[in-house]
Amino acid sequence: MFATAVIVFREVLEAAIVVGLVLAASQGLRRRGLWIGSGIAVGLGGSVMVAAFAGGIAAAAQGMGQELFNASVLFAAVGMLAWHNIWMARHGAALAKNINAVGRDVVAGLRPQYLLASVVGLAVLREGSEVVLFLYGIAIAQQDQASALWAGALLGLAVGAGSGYLLYLGLLRFAARYLFSVTGWLIALLAAGMAAQAAGFLVQADLLPTLRDPLWDTSGLLSQQSVLGNLLSVLIGYLDRPAGIQVLLYAITLTTILVLSQIYRPNRKRSTRVVSKLAGAANSE
Amino acid sequence: MKRLFPVALVRLLVALVLVTALVPAGAEELPRFPLTAKDSRFVPEMIEVPAGKKFRLVVANEGPGPEEFESHELNREKVIPAGKTAEIIIGPLKPGTYSFFGEFHPKTANGRIVAK
Numbered sequence: 001m002f003a004t005a006v007i008v009f010r011e012v013l014e015a016a017i018v019v020g021l022v023l024a025a026s027q028g029l030r031r032r033g034l035w036i037g038s039g040i041a042v043g044l045g046g047s048v049m050v051a052a053f054a055g056g057i058a059a060a061a062q063g064m065g066q067e068l069f070n071a072s073v074l075f076a077a078v079g080m081l082a083w084h085n086i087w088m089a090r091h092g093a094a095l096a097k098n099i100n101a102v103g104r105d106v107v108a109g110l111r112p113q114y115l116l117a118s119v120v121g122l123a124v125l126r127e128g129s130e131v132v133l134f135l136y137g138i139a140i141a142q143q144d145q146a147s148a149l150w151a152g153a154l155l156g157l158a159v160g161a162g163s164g165y166l167l168y169l170g171l172l173r174f175a176a177r178y179l180f181s182v183t184g185w186l187i188a189l190l191a192a193g194m195a196a197q198a199a200g201f202l203v204q205a206d207l208l209p210t211l212r213d214p215l216w217d218t219s220g221l222l223s224q225q226s227v228l229g230n231l232l233s234v235l236i237g238y239l240d241r242p243a244g245i246q247v248l249l250y251a252i253t254l255t256t257i258l259v260l261s262q263i264y265r266p267n268r269k270r271s272t273r274v275v276s277k278l279a280g281a282a283n284s285e
Numbered sequence: 286m287k288r289l290f291p292v293a294l295v296r297l298l299v300a301l302v303l304v305t306a307l308v309p310a311g312a313e314e315l316p317r318f319p320l321t322a323k324d325s326r327f328v329p330e331m332i333e334v335p336a337g338k339k340f341r342l343v344v345a346n347e348g349p350g351p352e353e354f355e356s357h358e359l360n361r362e363k364v365i366p367a368g369k370t371a372e373i374i375i376g377p378l379k380p381g382t383y384s385f386f387g388e389f390h391p392k393t394a395n396g397r398i399v400a401k
Contacts, residue, residue, distance in 0.1 A: 003392060054351070055366045063372045066363060072301040130353070133364060134389050137350030140367075204361055206339075206374045213360065224357060241360060 001152035004138070008156025011131045014234045015043075016164025018123035021190065022116045024171035025084070025183035029113060039117035043124025050129035051136060067205035070126065074198035077122040081191035082257045084115045085184050089261035092180040131157075186235070188257045193237015195253040196246040203243055211244030315374065316340045322354070322365065323347040325390040336380040336400040345370040352394065356385035359398070376400070 019040065026032040050057065050069075057065045131153075138149045174182050202208040219240040222229045232238035237250060316335075320342055321328045334340055346352050348367035355362040359378075365371040378400035387394025 007388065007391070054364060055369050058364070058366065058369060058371055066371075069301060076301070130364060133351045133366070134353075137352075137367075137389055140350055200360060204363070204374065219357070241357065243360060 001148040004152030005156035009160045012160025015123045015127040016160045020164035020167035035113045035117040039120030043121040046125040047128030051132035064205035067201040071198040071201040074194045078191045089265045189236040192250045192254040196250040199246045199249040213243040214241035215244045320344045322352040325393045327396040330396040339376040342373045353388035355388045358383040
């Protein structure tokens with residue numbers, strides 16, 4: 001039972017961390033529960049579909065379909081996370097600083113909710129399809145300990161989801177004016193980690209050169225299999241034996257997000273003006 | 286807007302599947318080494334490969350149930366549905382021992398690749 005719990009936990013953790021981070025990053029967003037909830041629901045539905053068509057996906061692209069599919073899902077999530085961060089760079093300060101509830105609602109109403117909902121959907125889809133496959137394996141094995149295995153799966157699911165919730169609660173402890181810069185950094189690092197993971201899949205499909213594999217080996221210092229290493233790998237993309245190309249993509253993604261956010265950051269005066277103007281417009285309606 | 290979102294995601298998914306199906310993977314001829322996943326174990330549990338050369342590990346899953354080939358040392362992970370065969374491109378490896386395991390049966394499904 002415990003082994004099953006660990007397996008399910010590991011798969012669930014990444015999606016749970018993404019959901020927790022997105023929940024914190026979407027503070028002040030109207031109907032975010034609905035958006036994020038539908039992201040999770042669509043992701044779960046997609047997981048079952050991906051699991052059902054796992055054979056077909058695996059056979060595509062001369063047997064490298066699974067790698068390409070994983071890399072595509074990851075890159076799509078990276079793009080949406082980057083987009084969200086750049087949007088927040090432009091409007092986040094106004095969102096956090098404006099105490100006027102109407103102005104806050106107006107700015108919040110402009111946020112591209114579907115971005116974060118889709119990120120949640122993609123994260124759940126990727127990790128969820130492996131959980132579904134694994135549970136399907138348990139179900140058809142029909143062993144005597146089937147009930148213990150299911151209990152383990154539920155335990156893993158609960159602990160994984162709990163970890164995401166803890167991250168969410170932890171992030172909420174930050175004061176409003178720091179919250180969005182903290183979530184912004186975490187999202188940038190998460191996106192960079194996903195890009196590195198996607199690069200790994202493309203190396204596995206033989207579509208990208210490794211540029212030295214591994215570039216370094218810190219598995220003796222901090223193994224990715226340890227609790228801390230696993231958490232860091234999910235949160236900030238820590239890899240104990242990364243290929244050179246993974247490190248390169250990590251750096252490119254992080255730099256791109258930070259540079260674009262900087263470019264699109266409005267100066268303080270302008271952002272305040274925009275908010276008061278929007279708030280004024282809303283008040284006059 | 287609410288209804289648009291699932292449609293958008295479904296479209297994205299369809300696009301991803303299409304891209305997945307259309308992009309050809311490198312089809313160069315590499316030496317092939319067979320591996321079988323069966324009854325929660327891998328057979329053989331030790332595979333000898335030449336060091337310094339890329340190769341294809343051809344993993345057949347005879348079931349029951351899906352298995353995920355995973356190796357931290359090799360930086361590889363791949364799900365193989367029951368009754369299917371998957372190819373995993375590995376290397377070039379430095380001489381040494383690289384362990385792998387089945388993520389869905391981590392206690393019993395263990396093996397290692399020895400590069401010489």
